[in-house]
Amino acid sequence: MTTPIVQASKVVKTFGAGRTLVRAVDGVSLEVNAGEMVTITGPSGSGKTTLVSMLGALLRPTQGAIVIDGIDIASLSEAGLSALRARTVGFVFQSFNLLESLTVRENILFPAHLAPGGMPAAAPHADDLLERLGLGKRSKALPRTLSGGEKQRVAIARALINKPKLIIADEPTGNLDSKSGQEVLMILHDIARDQGRAILLVTHDRRVEEVADRILWLEDGTLRDRKQESHDWTNDPVCNMRIDSWASLIFSDHEGVRYNFCSDKCRDRFTADPSKYLRETQLAEQSEERKP
Amino acid sequence: MFRWTFSELFAAPQQLLASVAAVAGAFALVLFFEGVFAGESGQIVALIDKTEADVWVMQKGVGNMHMTTSFVADWKIDAIKDVEGVKKVTPILYLNSVIEAGGRNWLSFIVGLEAGDTRAGPWELASGAAIPGPGEAILPDVIAADTGLAIGDTVRIAGREFTVAGFSSDTFSMANSITFVTMEDLGDTMSSIGSVSYLLVDAKPGVDAHALAGRIMDQVEKVNALTRQEFSDRDFSIAVQMGLEIVWMMTLIGSALAVLLTGFIVYSHVSDRERELAVMKALGVRDWAIYLSIMTQALVIGLLAFGLAVAVVLLAIPLTDAFAPKISLGLTVDALIRTGAMAVIVSLLASIIPVRRVLSVDPVTAFQQ
Amino acid sequence: MLYLTLRNSLARPARSILTILAVAAILAEILILEGFLAGSYAQLRQTVLHRGGDVIVSQAGVSNFLATRSVLPQQARAEVEAVKGVKASHPLTSLAVIYEKNGRTTPIIVLVYDDAGGPIDIISGREPSGPREIVIDRALAQRYGIGVGDILTLADFDFTISGVSANTAALFTPLAFMNYDSLIDFYFESDVASDIATFPLISFLSVDVENGADPAEVARRIAKQVPSAGAILPHEMASNDVEMGRELLGPILNLLLGISYVIGALAIGMFMFAAVRAQRKSFGVLRALGFNTRHLVTGVLAEAVTTSVLAIPLGILMAVGLAALIEAYAPVYLVLATEPAALWRTGLIAIVLAIVGALAPLQTLRRLDPATAFRG
Incomplete structure (x- = not known):
C-alpha cells in the first residue's frame, strides 16, 4: 500500500467570528497519492483556493489534520511551513506569478536557492527542464516578452526545480488560449505519470476530465468524489x-x-x-x- | 476623482505617516535652523529688552551692543541727568569676552554694575546673591546646570579670578550669556578708568522716549541715544543677518530634500496604481484630471508635513528649554510664512516628477490580465 | 535574494534613481552640517595660526584670540623683547566694528598689523601699504559688491580697499586688515573712539623665538617676566578658540544632525515600505515558494543597504557641489564637506540608517499572506 503524499482529514477552515463567521471549507477529507492527478472543481467561492492553500501548506486548518509527506502541518511554525513548501510542494498559478525582473532560466532556478546545494547544484536540472518544456531558446528572455503558454511552462519548470513530491496548480489554463491550455494539461499529466509526482489541480477546464485520475467537486465547502465518466x-x-x-x-x-x-x-x-x-x-x- | 485621491492617499496609513514624517523632518530642519538663529538673536537682545530702560545712551558712532565697544566719559552721566524728562541714569560697563567657568570656555556679555545697583542687574534670580560684590560674579544658571558650578566656586573672567555669588535665570545663550560683576572690577581689567560703556536712561512718566533720545543727543556731545526698541531692533537684526545666507542655504537644501521625498511618494503612488489609472482613462477620465489628483496628493502631503514640522518645533521649544537649556529656539512669523510657502512650492515641484508616468499609462492595459 | 533585489531595482530604474537621489540628498545634507561645523572650527584655527609667530602674547589671563578683548600696555613690547630667547615681536590689534551700508549691517573684526600677521591669501589687490588702506575678506566684498579701489566707510572714516583676501573669516564674521598708520588716523578722525585712552593700541604680540630656542620655554619666561602679559603657543590659542566654537556651535549643530538622522531613518523606512508594497505580490509568491520572512527581510535589508551604499558617493558629490555653492555665494562660511572623519562617520550612519529603515516594513512582511499568490 502506498503512503499518500497529502492526506486531509475532516478539515475545516473558518474565517471571521460570530455573525461574520464563514466556513470556507467544511469537513473535507481527501488523499492524493504519488503519480496521481486529482482535479478539484466547483463553482466560484466554493472554497477551492482555501482548500488548496491548506493542502499546499500555505494555511493551517481551523480543525482537522493535514499531513503532507508524513508531516502534520499543524505542528509546524511559519518557518517550518516555508521549509516544507520549499522541499515538498511546487506551485503553478493562474497568473503565472513569474519574477518580472529575472530571466526565464533565473526564474526557474530561483527556488533552488532553498534546496541543498543551492542554485549551482540545480543548474543542470534547470537546463534539462528548459529543454523538456521547449523553452531552450527562451532561457535568457524576460517574462514580459513571453506568450501566456510560455509563461506557464516557465512556471511549471519553476515548480519542478526542487523535485517536489506534490504540485499544486491553480487554474493553470485559466489565462491561456485553448492550444496552450491543452499543452499545459498534457505536461502536468506527463509529470504525474512519468515522474510519479502527485498533482492537485484546481480548474474549470472541462478538458482536464480527459486526463485526470479523479475529479472532486467542491461546493459550499464540502467535497464530493465523482468518477470521470459519471456525467448526466x-x-x-x-x-x-x-x-x-x-x-x-x-x-x-x-x-x-x-x-x-x-x-x-x-x-x-x-x-x-x-x-x-x-x-x-x-x-x-x-x-x-x-x-x- | 477627489474621493479616489484621498482614499488612495490614506490606503496605507503607515506609509503615509512615514512619508509625511520624513518630509516634515526636512521642513523641521529648516525651521530649527531658522529657529536657532532667531532664538539666539532674541537672547542677544535680552539685556536690552529685560532691563526696560526707555533710552540707551552710548558712544557716538556706535549703534549696537553685539560685537561692539562703547566708551562714554563718566562726567556725561550728570549732563544726561540734567536733560529734561530724565528720571534716572544707570551706567554700565560692558565687555564681550570669554569666561572660563566649570572647566569650559563660554562667550559672554560681561556687565559691570555700579556698587549696589539693581537697575541693570539680573532680572530673574535662580539662587544666591542678586548683586555682585567686589570680586564676585553672577552667572547664568544654565552654566551651573551644565557643569556643576556652585556658589563659592572660582571662575576666570577676562583673565581675572572671581567668586560665584549667585546664578541668574534667562540670561544664557550659546553666543552671548550675561555675566554680572561690579563696574570697578570690570574697569580694572578693561583699563577704562573714567569711562562707562552704556547708560540706561529712565524717562519721567509721560515723556516720549524718542523725543528724549533726540534731546540727549542735542545737549550732550559725542553720544548716541536710541530708544530701547530701536537699540533692540538693531542688535536683533545684526544677529539675524549674520546667519542670513546660511539660513537661505539650509532652506534650499531642506526644500530640495522635501521635493525629492514628496516626489518619490507621489511617483510610487502612481506606479503602484497604474492599472487603476488605466481603468480611469478607459472610463474617459482626462490626463489633466488625473494629474490634478496627483498634485492634490502632493499638496496634502506637503501641508500635513508642514503642520507636523510646526507642531514639532512648537513642542521642541519648551522641551529644549527643559532638557537642552543651552539651545534657545524661536519661531518667527516670517519663518512660518517662508516655510509654508516652501511647502506649497515643494508640493507643486514634486508633482511634476510622475507626470511622464501618468501620461504614459495606456487605457488599453485596463483590458489586459 | 541580493541578486533578486538588484534585478528588481534595475527593473524599476526611475523609482530606484529617485530613491538613491533622495538618500544621497539626505547624506549630502548631513555632510554639509558636518562640514559647516568642521569648517567653522578650521576658520577659528586658521585665524590664529595664519598670524604666524612661535608664541602669542596677550593680556594676562586672556587665552583666546577671537571674541575677546586683550589690551597690552605699550611698554609690554619692549619687556617681551627683553626676554631671553625672543628674537622679535610683532604687534597685533583686534577691534570689532560694525559696517553698515544700504541698510545692511555686518560686524567686522579688524586686525591691525605691522610687519607680520597680515592676510596670507590675498586673491586680488595687495596688502595695505599706506594709511587709509584696508584689505577686506571676500565675503564682505561679495556681500556688498565692493572690491579693490572702492571706498569702505567705517564709523564715518573712509578707507580705500587695497586688496581682497580669502580664508579670513571666522564665527560668521569677516576680517579686515589695516596697518598702524591707519589705526592712528582712524582713532583720531573717526567716531570709533571717544577717548583714545580707552582704546587698545596693542592686543597681542606675535613673537618669533631665536633659532634653537624652545617656544614653550620662551612662553613660560615671558609670562613670568612680564606681569601684564600672558604667553601661549599659537596652536594652544587656536585650540582654545576651537573649544569656544565647539561650545557655541556644537549643541545646535548636533541637534540638527540628530534631526537629519531621524529624517534619514524615516525616509529610508518610507522607501522600503513603498518598495515592499509595490512588490507585495512578488513577495507573496516567494512566500508560497517556500521563502520565509527571514529571507524576505534579508532581501529588503539588501535593497536598503545597496541603496545607501550607492547613495554615499552621490551624496558626497552633492555635498561637494553644495559646499562650492555656499563658498561662491556666502564665503563667510567655510564648509569642509569631505573631512575624512565625517565621511567615514556619515558612511557608517548611512548603513545604520538603511538597517533601521529596512525594519520599517517588517510587520508588513511578517503578515504577508502566501495565499495571495493565488489571487489573479
Missing part, C-alpha cells in the same frame, strides 16, 4: 443551458420529475409557470426528433 447531462428547461445533473444543486421537482437549473432565477421562473417551459421543451424535443 441535461438542459435547464428555462434557458436551455447544458447542466451536469450529477453536480447541480439547483433543482425543482414537478409532477414527479426532477428538473435542474443553472441559477435560482431560472428555477423561480420555472416554478412560476412550469407548463410554459415544459411545453417549449417538448416542442424542442419533438423538432429534434423530426430531424433525419
